[in-house]
Amino acid sequence: MNAPRSLDARLTEQRNPRTARIDQLATLEIVDLINAEDRMVAAAVGEERQQIARAIDIVVECLRAGGRLFYVGAGTSGRLGVLDASEMPPTYRTDPALVQGIIAGGLDALVRAQEGAEDHAGDGAAAMDEKNVDARDFVLGIAASGTTPYVHGALQRARERGARTGFLLCSWPSEALMKTHDVVIAPLVGPEVITGSTRMKAGTATKIVLNTISTAAMVKLGKVYGNLMVDLQVTCQKLQDRGERILMATVGVSREEAQRLLDESGGHVKTAIVMASRSLDAQEARQRLDAAGGSVTELVGTLPVA
Incomplete structure (x- = not known):
């Protein structure tokens, strides 16, 4: 028996011939079938x-x-x-x-x-x-x-x-x-x-x-340095740790120094990077960043690949 055709022309309303018997499959077969369909998504995008x-x-x-x-x-x-x-x-x-x-x-x-x-x-x-x-x-x-x-x-x-x-x-x-x-x-x-x-x-x-x-x-818009999330604002323990690790990796400071920089920058990682890299206080670092359109790269150079 042939499956009935969709009465709706929209692609999102069409019936999928590959899944027409999904209700008769074992659990693992359903998982595999859904996964096979999902693999098409990235290519379509x-x-x-x-x-x-x-x-x-x-x-x-x-x-x-x-x-x-x-x-x-x-x-x-x-x-x-x-x-x-x-x-x-x-x-x-x-x-x-x-x-x-x-x-x-x-x-x-x-x-x-x-x-x-x-x-x-x-x-x-x-x-x-x-x-x-x-x-x-x-x-x-x-x-x-x-x-x-x-x-x-x-x-x-x-x-x-x-x-x-x-x-x-x-x-x-x-x-x-x-x-x-x-x-x-x-x-x-x-x-x-x-x-x-x-x-x-x-x-x-x-x-x-x-x-x-x-x-x-x-x-x-300059909110990323290399591939690091440097424009985050420290608002919780997870972000505090991430901010400290970013500073340790980008400007080569200790964990203790990273904590100090974050405190002085008001918890703003991007400002702290510029402070450490250019020996500036927080206010001057923010002014430099504003003048550079928020680009850390323009102020301190390209981030080396790890």
């Missing part, structure tokens, strides 16, 4: 490398101009946007307002699904008004299917307010979508293991793309 790079350049341009990055989505897409945004302050010492995630249904939707919230385009538009989005900002809509009304409503209003916009989806982008936005990223991961369950391959692809955009943007 790689096919969108040029568009991802374009999105990064737009983000950097907007942030340098005093703008903000907004992720807008519903369900899994919205949660992933909020997750990526929430990890920027502890990792890169950014102002929480710099990168923001907006999810249909509000913060309650992070822990309890509110599927109906995605159907209201007007709510997406209202969110852009509430955030006072303007021409300095970049708004990236995230919708695996590419059709979520809340996301389209938000992007339309963002463009009306002068913002630059992008769209991240895991289905075939329409010509209209391509013409409307500054960048469209469409990793085609194929039909899901469980039909329509876009928290799986589409969700993984979305996480990879967002990781790449935000990480690369922070690198280009």
